[in-house]
Amino acid sequence: MTTLVFGHKSPDTDSTGSPLIWAWYLNEVKGVDAKAVLLGEPNTEAAFVIEKWGFEKPEIISEVAEDQDVVIVDTNNPAELPEAINSANVTAIIDHHKLVGGLETKGPIDITIRPLACTATIMYDLMGEDADKMPDNIKGAMLSCILSDTLEFRSPTTTDVDKALAEKLAAELNLDLGQYAAEMFEAKSDISAFSDAELIRMDSKEYEIDGTKFRISVLETTAPKLVLDRQASLMESFKTVEAEDGVDQVLLFVVDILNEEATFFIPNDLCKTVAEKSFGVTVEGDRVVLPGVMSRKKQIIPNLKV
Numbered sequence: 001m002t003t004l005v006f007g008h009k010s011p012d013t014d015s016t017g018s019p020l021i022w023a024w025y026l027n028e029v030k031g032v033d034a035k036a037v038l039l040g041e042p043n044t045e046a047a048f049v050i051e052k053w054g055f056e057k058p059e060i061i062s063e064v065a066e067d068q069d070v071v072i073v074d075t076n077n078p079a080e081l082p083e084a085i086n087s088a089n090v091t092a093i094i095d096h097h098k099l100v101g102g103l104e105t106k107g108p109i110d111i112t113i114r115p116l117a118c119t120a121t122i123m124y125d126l127m128g129e130d131a132d133k134m135p136d137n138i139k140g141a142m143l144s145c146i147l148s149d150t151l152e153f154r155s156p157t158t159t160d161v162d163k164a165l166a167e168k169l170a171a172e173l174n175l176d177l178g179q180y181a182a183e184m185f186e187a188k189s190d191i192s193a194f195s196d197a198e199l200i201r202m203d204s205k206e207y208e209i210d211g212t213k214f215r216i217s218v219l220e221t222t223a224p225k226l227v228l229d230r231q232a233s234l235m236e237s238f239k240t241v242e243a244e245d246g247v248d249q250v251l252l253f254v255v256d257i258l259n260e261e262a263t264f265f266i267p268n269d270l271c272k273t274v275a276e277k278s279f280g281v282t283v284e285g286d287r288v289v290l291p292g293v294m295s296r297k298k299q300i301i302p303n304l305k306v
Helices: 013-028 044-052 119-133 136-150 160-172 177-189 196-202 224-228 231-245 269-279 296-303
Strands: 003-006 034-038 069-073 089-095 110-113 204-209 212-221 249-256 261-265 287-291
Touching: 003 013, 013 034, 013 044, 013 069, 013 119, 013 136, 044 136, 044 177, 089 119, 119 136, 119 160, 136 160, 136 177, 160 177, 177 212, 196 204, 196 212, 196 231, 204 296, 212 224, 212 231, 212 296, 224 231, 224 249, 231 249, 231 261, 249 269, 261 269, 269 287, 269 296
Parallel strands: 003 034, 003 069, 069 089, 089 110, 212 249
Antiparallel strands: 204 212, 249 261, 261 287
């Protein structure tokens, strides 16, 4: 049976690149028949990376069959995975997020969760000496994952391990790291083809906090004005997304990569309360700027209060 390797729904660059990396490793090094798949359309940055490094876009799936062998990467949250994930045969989990709970396996499995900025960085270490066998396109995918998840080392999730590996890979690929990161972020910032609902779901995760179900959406961009100019229609679309996705509230943060700050949209009193309790700010109007806030994983979700 082919082992499917996939990350979370609304795949970003790490949840697109890491399945490609690990499927290559399983096939070419471990001799395991494996296939990278996605749980949704990749975002514009991830799509750029696929094309840049000559990959075919992985098949998009929405369900997994009972007893299907799978490796889960870049998440351990059942809300971000196919509904029937607990009936599949999960053989391994490789992740860098906090342990959520709720996944069930058929037996003991390999689980690696480490406090690094990027799943791909963990994979490099797990490969050991076999990492030297990576072809250029796999190295390119790995570098892209690191640059994306660290926002070119601006994110507080960045570790020395992530940065050293990115610099090593860029040197081996003869790439100017800063120039390549700028190309990636330019691709990420192009939102012209997306509806408001698509933008809200593009990079989002579902979390329940004190009984309130949130869809926590982050838009990382070097051109924040393009998003901020759509604020009114985006906030109106919150209602549609909330109804369709069965959540109580959308929380949308526009992360300005270059100025290293986030703008949090405030459509109602609940979001105002969340902003003031969580980030110690005073809200006046329908948005608030949060200086230095760059990471959903490290700075947003851990601080959320209702």
